[in-house]
Amino acid sequence: MKRLNWYILLGVILLALSTLFYVLHYLVFKDIHHIFIFLIGDIAFVFIEVLMVTLIIHRVFEDREKKALQKHMNIFIGAFFSEVGIKLLGLLSKWDPQIERIQQGLIVEEETAEQKFRRVCRYLRKHDFSVEREKPDWETLKTFLVEKKDYLLRLLENPNLLEHESFTDLLWAVFHMAEEFDARKDFDYLPKEDYEHLHDDTERVYGQLALQWLKYMEHLIDSYPYLFSLSMRTNPFDPRATPIVQKSQ
Structure with missing residues (x-):
């Protein structure tokens, strides 16, 4: 509220000064015609200035800020x-009853990393991320998530x-799942x-995690090819995945 009052006061002062100088101009030169010529010309230029500053220059700087922020994020x-997502995705994908459809599609020789990723995208974007109804190894999942709670909270x-x-x-979905699991002593x-x-909760995390992984991989393709290769x-969806660089990679 104080800031708003300060802006109003500043606006009133500036308008008063402008009026004062226009009156002074008239008293000195006695030429109202000259005053209106420049006044209307200045007002007309305001619209061009708004176009240049607000719509063009501001947009350029805004886009640059967004790109810088996106890179930082x-x-x-x-x-x-690296800390949570890949291992968590690997755990959840093991309990996916339809994971073999993706795995079979990945078993193609003589493909580059980018070609393999495009193949992964096609399968994952059509995939129904579900977790088997028979009780998965929730104790292992609980141990992993509880260890990462502090890290998730810092993020x-x-x-x-x-x-x-x-x-x-x-x-939030991962942190919520960690709290849910941590609140239970056992699952028997x-x-x-x-x-x-x-x-x-598990299926919610699985679906969101897989889609975010795809988006992150798309970022790495363009910005960090060496990280993308690793x-x-x-790849948590590839049963034959190995960090060892092979001929096709």
Whole structure:
């Protein structure tokens, strides 16, 4: 409110000064015609100035800021996948009853990393990310997630990531699942309703995580080919994935 009042006061002062100088101009030169010629000309130029500053120059700087912010956010996204995402995706994909469809499609020799990624994209974008109904190894998942809770919380505290809504949603989903698992001492005698609740949480994370992984890989293709190569050699959906560089890679 104080800032608004300050802006109003500044506006009034500037208008008063402008009026004062126009009056002074008239008193000195006695030429109202001359005053209106330049006044109308200046007003006409305001629209051009708005076009140049607001719509063109401002847009250029805004785009540059967005690109810089996106690059900065991708650093955190990459750190997330290195620390949490890749291993978590590997765990969840093992419990996917339809994962063999993706794995069979990846078994193609003599492909570059980029060609293999394009193939992964085609399969994953049509894939229904689900987790088997029979109880998966939730103890292993719990141990892994609980160890990463502090790391996830630090990421959520980063204000820059608020600009990336879909990734922030993923972080919240993973953190929520970690808290749900941490709140249970064991998974042997869960009621059906609670089992279904955990199952839904797991599937939510699995789907969001896979799609964010695809987006991150697309970023690496253009910006960091060497990181992309390693990511594809450790592809969590590929049963034969190995970090060892081979002839086709």
